[in-house]
Amino acid sequence: MRKINEIFYSLQGEGAHAGHPSVFVRFSGCNKRCPFCDTRHEEGTLMTDDDIIRAVKLYQADWVILTGGEPSLWIDSEFVRLLKKATGKKVAIETNGTNPRPPAIDRVTVAPQVGKHTPPTEANNEAKATEAKANHAGEAQAAEAKANHAGEAQAAELKVAHADELKVVDVGQDLEPYFALPCVDETTKMYLQPCYVPDEAQALANRNATVRRVLADPRWTLSVQLHRFLQIP
């Protein structure tokens, strides 16, 4: 049995396949606690592989996207093999990369959590400014070193050998460490995504900041969560 939050049909909103009709299998739960996580994935129902396959086969799309939460907590090689054989569809996974991917998955998008992550909101910007004023230079450097060490530790958590796409939510962090990740090579498409927040003015500021960063470093491509702009589920 595998714990499923929802199975639904929609357009892929992010990355190279944006706009492509796909069946989404959202698994329940995640082993990370990212402060900017905007996915409701905790609720779930235990389903058999037959139940899952039956639900996926209701839709004609040629891609199934395993997402979450963190799908790698729930899947194995046998499940992927069965899903492909029974539905005739290609299988993609969206993962934080902390578990090895089962073989036979056709496309891997890794969204790693590397480095210091603070959602860019007005309140956080003020908090950072206050913190900077309060810190002596030595303390600030020590804090930065600690943050970099945390980033290295998180990078070491990555168990996926190769990412077809790397998706990074822009929270103002140093972007250079992403290019040194072991799952990134010259074929990996690097996507930078504005951090979504409900406040429209802040969301616009975040989008503009991310556009500026992509223009300044063309190794990145902007990913915009198409489904939010189109207001589709």
Ligand code: SF4
């Ligand atoms: S890894 Fe992804 S799903 Fe998990 S908490 Fe972070 S943003 Fe949310």
